[in-house]
Amino acid sequence: MKTREKLIVDGKRLDGRLPEQLRTIEMKTGVVTRANGSALMKFGNTIAIASVHGPRALFPRHLQESETCLLRCRYNMAPFSVDERKSPGPDRRSVELSKVIRLALEPTLFLEDFPRATIDVYVEILQADGSTRVAGINAASLALADAGIPMRDLVAACSVGKISGTLVVDLTADEDNNSEADLAFAMLPSKKKITLLQMDGILTKEELNKLLKLAKDSCEKVYETQKKVLKEKYKRVE
Amino acid sequence: MKTREKLIVDGKRLDGRLPEQLRTIEMKTGVVTRANGSALMKFGNTIAIASVHGPRALFPRHLQESETCLLRCRYNMAPFSVDERKSPGPDRRSVELSKVIRLALEPTLFLEDFPRATIDVYVEILQADGSTRVAGINAASLALADAGIPMRDLVAACSVGKISGTLVVDLTADEDNNSEADLAFAMLPSKKKITLLQMDGILTKEELNKLLKLAKDSCEKVYETQKKVLKEKYKRVE
Amino acid sequence: MKTREKLIVDGKRLDGRLPEQLRTIEMKTGVVTRANGSALMKFGNTIAIASVHGPRALFPRHLQESETCLLRCRYNMAPFSVDERKSPGPDRRSVELSKVIRLALEPTLFLEDFPRATIDVYVEILQADGSTRVAGINAASLALADAGIPMRDLVAACSVGKISGTLVVDLTADEDNNSEADLAFAMLPSKKKITLLQMDGILTKEELNKLLKLAKDSCEKVYETQKKVLKEKYKRVE
Amino acid sequence: MEELYTLELIEKGKRVDKRRFDEFRKVEIKEGIIKKAEGSASVRIGETEVTAGVKLDFGKPFPDSPEEGMLIVNAEFTPLASPDFESGPPGEDAVELARIVDRGIRESNCIELEKLCIAPAEKVWSVFVDIHIINHQGNLLDASALASLVALLNTKIPKLEDDKILRGEFERNLPVVFKPINITVCKAGNSLLVDPSFEEEKILGAKLSVCVRDDDRVCALQKQGNKELSLEDIEKMIDVAIEKSKEIRSLIR
Amino acid sequence: MEELYTLELIEKGKRVDKRRFDEFRKVEIKEGIIKKAEGSASVRIGETEVTAGVKLDFGKPFPDSPEEGMLIVNAEFTPLASPDFESGPPGEDAVELARIVDRGIRESNCIELEKLCIAPAEKVWSVFVDIHIINHQGNLLDASALASLVALLNTKIPKLEDDKILRGEFERNLPVVFKPINITVCKAGNSLLVDPSFEEEKILGAKLSVCVRDDDRVCALQKQGNKELSLEDIEKMIDVAIEKSKEIRSLIR
């Protein structure tokens, strides 16, 4: 993996951000009316939409779990979301991300309350400029809330990493491709419980611990926006 | 799309036909003894065989419709049916044609009489010299009759189009590839109801209306042959 | 098919064996503890592992046979088992071999004793130096015994063929690729009943009959080893 | 229940959402929303929402048209957009929709494909139009065709350097010379209606999709649904579509 | 019921359709029925019907046989032909049948593949044999092998012009020098029978397919079915097949 030298110039990143600064966040619920719940989430140019269908009956019947609800997730990138057209259909990366997103959401749900049923969470990436999986988790978490599904807490997610020797938050695609390390992170913010953690790169234990704290702090910022959006939603409803 | 100039010479088509003349039609029922009904249909060199299996029980059970019968169709071309070998298996074209053939047949059937069941119609193109989907519909309609499945009417189908500025019926592959427009058409002839209509090309409204009438007249000719074949079949039986 | 001249030099094969000599045989049961039964079998460098899962309930339910047990087999080669990496997943060869292995095993089982159930036999080829399917059958037969599934007899299998004009047993990959004929053979040894027979090449009737007898004799040698291994297994248990 | 109500209303000449039979829901068009794509558009018709993105890439031309660019239209009915859509390869509805949109663009000669040659017989531009359904509240086809057209209209051809595509730098606009508009007309009793909602689509089994070019010529037809039509129905439907196509075309910048 | 009856008859040395045990149903061979194919044949054995078509196309030879043409045999058990066949990729029965037919052709050296080179190590003819089942009333393998052979025998190699295939114009016949015939023999009690009908196949679990060349050499064997055979059975079956192959071979023009 090659790394470009100059991702940080005069203490600022190529898009003008400070190392610990998130890109502009945009969130919106109720974007897919045919779903039980849905939300859109942007980190800068990264656009993720999530929708939730269910809890609903699961077929064929022999897949049903008599004690719990099956949570299924699908992460998918639109063919036009990246520089080189992505051919449609799942690849190995999206298979893995679908799994880790499901596991990032599962601890917040009361799945045992809906035996024999399924909850389906679909995440579509319309534009991919880094941090797509964490954008997808944020959108999915809002979509679950939008669907009125009981949750222990929202799930807030962000990416952090090391570029040109500096620890930064919310990596763009360019930063990610040229990073020394990048880390995806999700947590239940009010419970301070981590539900997603993936890293690749080379880090000392000390750097890693610093990054984890940075990730936690950034998730708390994301969480504030999530809560605000949901509050507005309920205001609208009232 | 390029168009060859000389598809009509001295008022005649390259195979000697007049513009409004169908190719030699050949029809035969009972060609597949393991099916409930079957038929072969030729427009000149185009050879379609259809067979009908059902009404029969549908599995897995969760696909059954409690109020009606599922009609399923599959249009498939043999690998050797075309100039360049077609690799086996469905492509996008055959997926679409399977659907429009199903919809062309559905209005003539009393599907609600066979709840929870399925009727399967299989159309195989052994040789493709244009007008394959309409040959397939004619064969399928005869096969349904051969299977003794109650029908409001037979379905008769043909292609029409515009080549070298002239409106013609029953296009060959060569004419189709070089046409200014081509149109596939199916109807319930005694009821004058259209059940298939697909066109591509460039036509004025007036040309289009003329072509539709030409298509209707040609279907009536096909219908006469279909009826004759069925009469002979029943004569044989008696 | 080209044939190399010198597969036999001074009456011996390239690996030093006599024409009617098997390679070193190695067998071991109980190699996969998560299976109901399992075994490893080597003909020289050829390594096959088989495991048996079942009899167990079969899902989805509409596949169940009310009168008998479904025997399913899967023959698979590891990507690294051959010179040129084999891409994972079934190809036409492995589909055919899975079928003939199933049919080679079926006559020895009492499938009607386990209605609605399935017995699954999996054969993995870790290294392929010829005679893989017969190694797989030998391993599968031991695995069925290891699983305690009642059998009329063990199934013993071997390959024979004609190389450089000489009839030989237990072909290596090199011999197989350059053979004039090769033949795969399996039998219930104590009942002298043949359950697998595949040949390709060119043989006179007389050569063929000689080869069949050679195959039968070789299977009896394999059978002796199989019995010895099973006896030791039961000794261990006692 | 709801279906019965929708049907009864239609028989009285009314629609659940109070529209006239020849009236579209509100049409909203947004352009250039996907910066990673060479062209893009989002179209909303009422609550139905479709995003189309255009990507350009190298292709090898067909032997019989060695100097023509290639057009590939693909639609994904992601399960996000509707509980009726399933994961997996495109089903027959998605394939049919993509093929109808493709025919409308191709048969109208909307794109000057002969201007997309890079090296004759060797290398041409392939124009990939990908249709992504965001929300399915009926009339996906008209929305998809419109989103695809608008995306093509704002598509730019990337610069080349040493035979490589410089993503994000552009040389010229994609040459688009016609604006084919697809209008789906449904038979509702003795009347015709346009822009069916999801609920209306469920009960109206006789539909005709008509693609009309700027010069009022028809460039593609597809009968849809499992009910039959008469020749007179079809003639009237084509008239309605030609008329309506002008109005929708006028919404494009 | 029907199966029991068929079985009882066989035990008495009789067949439902009154044939002798060593008698084929009526064999009808039609050649050249598919004009789009370089070679074709339709074979009926009783009511069983199979069409085989041969297409020729360019191929890249294997590195270890740079001057040899390629042979690819494929079979489709379309659901048209039998309620037992399903849509989808070829199942194990179709794959096995295609591979047995392939081996019979390949191992008999029936086609002179070394005469199919266009440019050594670069370009050779690929011979695609596609088997299409039209009606399945038993003994598909013998019918398929026969249809494939006859199709190969009437296959013509297309002319080339500027490295392009001129479909419909031909240069020479495909060089076919042997006529391998496949005969499937079934064990029925203590007797052997040939050309099993669909009903007979269902109850006779011990079969051997034998491919025999013009010089009476055996070029492929495949035991089929889920019952066992003795060595003596096999020897007798091969004798029957060699004998029967002469008769079937004589039916070819």
Place this chain on the structure above:
Amino acid sequence: MEELYTLELIEKGKRVDKRRFDEFRKVEIKEGIIKKAEGSASVRIGETEVTAGVKLDFGKPFPDSPEEGMLIVNAEFTPLASPDFESGPPGEDAVELARIVDRGIRESNCIELEKLCIAPAEKVWSVFVDIHIINHQGNLLDASALASLVALLNTKIPKLEDDKILRGEFERNLPVVFKPINITVCKAGNSLLVDPSFEEEKILGAKLSVCVRDDDRVCALQKQGNKELSLEDIEKMIDVAIEKSKEIRSLIR
């Protein structure tokens, strides 16, 4: 039942097989067991058994790294190894495992990929690591990563002659410069344990897989399981993994 017992024991600080929480089962490593492969290893951890084979083949480098070899890691969870595995294309667990092993090798810069160029921008060595599970009794990931590493360490690069690979003759060793070790740490109540057995994995939903390089740097992390972790848990788990990785690394020749 068994699960409850396992859980109760763990709560008392004990394991069913009497190991300490920080103790691996017996680790057995065998090298070069597959002669057809350029490199291979079999690793047993207790009864868990994994075979990894390395094949080398030609590849075309990525445009942005024209002189670098390629690494492809693939895992097959064959149904042989466990009643929980199914036939068919790799499921999400097999894909995830392969991708984690891939990241550990890739991110640690364990293989000097830049030394695998044959012709810049044209031809490089592709290193295929195929992981084959033989028996699944828990902790597949650590076993798979170890088997892959050992297989790479004994991989030899084949000789070339006239641009062809001479299988079985070798030129040099694959340049491997680091030994990344993957350690999966599970949360068990208030304690942490390593090398979970199959039964322990079923009940312990909070796991962290840590890949550690010879210089104690961390090169890949993956949280696994459906339970959550605290920041403190994670820090402790990484400490445990760094410590344990030294011990496992010392087992390699």
